[in-house]
Amino acid sequence: MFSSLFSKSEKVDIPWNQLTDANELIQIDEISKEKPVLIFKHSTRCSISAMSLSRFERSFESEAAFTPYFVDLIAYRDVSNKIAERYGVRHESPQTILIKDGKPVFHSSHMGISYDELNSEAKKL
Template sequence: MNWNELNTLTQLEKIREESKENPVVIFKHSTRCSTSRMVLDRLERNWKPEELGHVKAYFLDLISYREVSNQIAEQFEIEHESPQVLIISQGKAVYDRSHMGIDYNQLKDELKN
């Protein structure tokens, strides 16, 4: 899986714009949480570029970039969780799941809609 690092506030406006063409995924990861590591590993093992090649995926280390994580919660009007996956489409968060609710097949189905 090819992640795009998310580490600046200015990237959030770019993500909003990108999402007007194709959906964008943001994965918020805590480097201090074993559940977050497990969910990340599971997502990366299952991600298939042939199924989701049209989707740009961003990775946020929320421990290192807490300000960006806080801005995501505010800007997209979602409660902060970790780990957390969001789908941004047409400039809005249209899907978010956290912890064991993060499932590749469900994410894939949402991205096909």
């Protein structure tokens, strides 16, 4: 009854681009020249990661100011390591990194992950 007062009850299907190969980071850098790219690093074994992802998905709006990418840290740990190395952002889980012109411009982790904040930051770019 009160859940609709605090958060959206229906989640929007996010058009996630699955990040499964470190070579895709080159493509992300190119895309980020036109529109910011968001990388969401998620651990399928972590309850905090699951909670952050659920919160993010419930808040997502189809008119996002960024292109969303998703990496499963358990299945693609090497990709996660390359992200940390390439963008100079220490690995955390869960974590979001906003990329513009091939450079990290904003990042957040754990319960600090907020769709509204990320979208607001992307709109500034």
